[in-house]
Amino acid sequence: MIPNPVTLPTDTDLAPHWRERDSFVLLDSDFGSGEHFFATWQAWRDDPHRSRQLHYLALLPQLATLHDLEKAAEKFLEWQTLYAELCAAWPPAVPGFHRIFLQHEQLVMTLMIGDGAACLRQIVAKVDAFRMLGRNWQTWPVAALSTLGKLAVQHASLDIRGLETAARKQLQQAGFVFENDADNGSDSDTELNISRACFAPRFVPRLAPHFTAWSTAAIVHGDRRAIVIGAGLAGSAACQRLVQRGWSVDLIESHTAPAQQASGNSAGIFMPLLSRDDNPASRLSRSAYLFALQVWRRLGGIGTAFTGAACGVLQIARDAGHADGQQQLAEFWRYPADYAQWLDQAAASRLAGHPVSAGGWYFPAGGWVQPRSLCQAMLDGCGNRLQTHFGQRAALLEREQDGWLIRDQHGTEIASAPVVILANACDARHFTQAEELPLSAIRGQITYIEAGQVPAIAPVLCGEAYLTPAYEGMCSAGASYDEDMQETLRQDSQDDNLARLANILPGWQAGALPLAGRVGFRCVARDRLPLIGALPDKTGACAVREPKLKDLARFPGLYSLLGYASRGLIWAPLAAELLVSQLNGEPLPIEADLAAALDPARFLLKKQRLSKLPHQ
Incomplete structure (x- = not known):
């Protein structure tokens, strides 16, 4: 005792x-x-x-x-x-x-x-x-x-x-x-x-808190069956977190294997975002980064359960002015060394194993991961509670009395359940219920470079471009931000990747490299933050004159995990945990104002508020 x-x-x-x-x-x-x-x-x-x-x-x-x-x-x-x-x-x-x-x-x-x-x-x-x-x-x-x-x-x-x-x-x-x-x-x-x-409340009326995430009014689902559409990082993480909480899941993916679109890159880097004012984007990235590290350890570890390396990430400043600002940020926040360290140019060059153009932030727990192997590891851990439907396209989303029915392009039923989670990036807009979500696809071309043609760096190097250490004789560099939808490799995108990489590696010249790499399309929301939670129903009635997020009508049982942009690796675990916590009526893993900042209804709320402003 x-x-x-x-x-x-x-x-x-x-x-x-x-x-x-x-x-x-x-x-x-x-x-x-x-x-x-x-x-x-x-x-x-x-x-x-x-x-x-x-x-x-x-x-x-x-x-x-x-x-x-x-x-x-x-x-x-x-x-x-x-x-x-x-x-x-x-x-x-x-x-x-x-x-x-x-x-x-x-x-x-x-x-x-x-x-x-x-x-x-x-x-x-x-x-x-x-x-x-x-x-x-x-x-x-x-x-x-x-x-x-x-x-x-x-x-x-x-x-x-x-x-x-x-x-x-x-x-x-x-x-x-x-x-x-x-x-x-x-x-x-x-x-x-x-x-x-x-x-035993009987003294005064209850008041709503200042920040109210929609989850405070969410319906807790007793029938724990869900359909996840999309088998990339977002969908795979959703399956893993749902199954861990005792849910049974049907996973629908139009490709014949997981992680074939934006999550199919050979390497993705993971690190947090820092800012002087510690704004919501920085706070969210910190929570997502640290939560991802924990979930990956529980899966079995980077380089063991899935391909990658926690080799650290070195983020190089853009120029001398940017370096001065980052130095001031370091002195202001004094982050613990196991989270982030500011290094001057000489120290950063020693760590990189090659001269770099400026000082930079070193994230010792950061590194790179092969997203496809991570998706497979998350799905493999789901056991018999996961039923996969690969090579089947979810074309139609129909509301039934007690749930949702998913049909393919021929009208054939694929699966039905009380809960549906859209984790299929910009393809989610093909459904009528999600067609007005402010999502766009941003083209990203990655360049593959043979190990002998680029400096043998120790950590991941990033800044205006990034470079991963060699894996199986190949490094990844990139990635471009293009506004077109061309799916094939382009020389101008590769040239831009290599030029930006040369700017942070003084003395290195790319030379004539063969056109090699991969093209993917990032799903990006208008405000660069993900859309996590219950989808709004713009046709639903709202009896409140000045509504808050919790007052907006939602499609019952329809949720999204969308808009991860370039940070899908770290976003996927936290976003899935946040959504599953909402579904189960559990305490949320992040602050209420941050959960509200991710609510898919935030754009509809803003639109409604602007429509009520007096015209000038």
């Missing part, structure tokens, strides 16, 4: 509440060094009647170090194996939401790093129990406590330490009823005592 100093008192034990449940969600306001987490994990793991899945949402101002975790784990022998598993998945110390899978993905931890009150407002979840035993919550504005009522399910429990009158009243107004409410909210609770409450 674990001693009381690191556990809740026995009469507030969570075990009776999570037993025989499909899912249980716990929000901890003060992760600290992880002692309460280890205690909860062990208690849950040792309970034969535990919930099938435990979501542990943890707020922390800054990430605990591995040393802190190790010290906490040393207190009890039983925690050593827990620490080892957690340590292997621990993220770099960067802000934002971090989703971590433990114990065969039955335990899902979401670390929320940053200001607690701000993070609290960004949570999309239905919380069964709140644990507020540390001091972090006492630094929040009292009004922030009302958010707990918006997150709580009926009869959610609240254990809170150091409760004073103003905070108690705020929680009561939010709908929490305390065991000792008869004392009229006196300050008899001391810093060491725990006040206990249950959520």
Whole structure:
């Protein structure tokens, strides 16, 4: 038995509440060094009647170090194996939401790093129990406590330490009823005592949070059958995440094998995007990059379960002015070395193994992956819950009473299910339900270069162009951004690729190289962000005068994973996780405002708002 100093008192034990449940969600306001987490994990793991899945949402101002975790784990022998598993998945110390899978993905931890009150407002979840035993919550504005009522399910429990009158009243107004409410909210609770409450909303109306992802109102699908259209990175990742959550999936692909279009390139590079203002695109790329690394480790690892190498990525500045700006960015953010390092020109050249034109960012966990092999690895892991339909074109999408029916170009039924996920890039617009999505195809030509004709670089090199280390005697360089739809190789695109590569490799001349490479078409949205979630129905009625995303009509059971542009490798796992979390009614893996930024209805909402503006 674990001693009381690191556990809740026995009469507030969570075990009776999570037993025989499909899912249980716990929000901890003060992760600290992880002692309460280890205690909860062990208690849950040792309970034969535990919930099938435990979501542990943890707020922390800054990430605990591995040393802190190790010290906490040393207190009890039983925690050593827990620490080892957690340590292997621990993220770099960067802000934002971090989703971590433990114990065969039955335990899902979401670390929320940053200001607690701000993070609290960004949570999309239905919380069964709140644990507020540390001091972090006492630094929040009292009004922030009302958010707990918006997150709580009926009869959610609240254990809170150091409760004073103003905070108690705020929680009561939010709908929490305390065991000792008869004392009229006196300050008899001391810093060491725990006040206990249950959520039973009957005091004030519930208010919607400022940022509301549509998933807060999503229908949780009890019939867990889905059709995924498209077997590239987006569709393969969707199959993998769905099956992991117990769904049965039909995968429809017009080609005879996976990853034959944009996902069919010989190599794709993966790294995050940095910015001085840490804008939504940078925050999303950080979350996607780190989540992808975790999912790939769980698949078996880069270079083992699928082809590629975590050899690092070196991103070279465009010119001296750009380098100065990036140097200032590095001094401002001071990223941890395991995430990103700024190197001057000399250091960057040494790392590259060849002179480079400027300093650059080094991402030590970055690298390259062969997308086709990754798609195959994700699909292979799905087992008999996945039924594939290769060489069949989904031409018609029909709504039935309880779901959707997919027919081919001859009108023959391929599959039916309550849920359909469009993961077929710009081809999705062939369906009437998606024809107005603002997606466009951008041509990208990659150049193949024999290893002896290009410098033998150590990491992936990128900037205005990219170059991968040799694999099976060949390097990939590129890629062009062309506005035409020519599917065959063009000399001018190859010349442009080589010229941009020569700009970042001083002294290297491409010479006369044979025309070799591959053409693919990126699916790009108008604002360069993916479209993840339920598709809007523009013909549906909206009774709200000034609607938000959650108020717009949606096609029931129809979802999209589209618009990954040039970052499909890192987008695919996170986007699939976000969508499956919405389908299952689980806590979202990212902040509410970021989920809203990816909502496919955002363009329709903007159009409706512009139409209501007075004409000039």
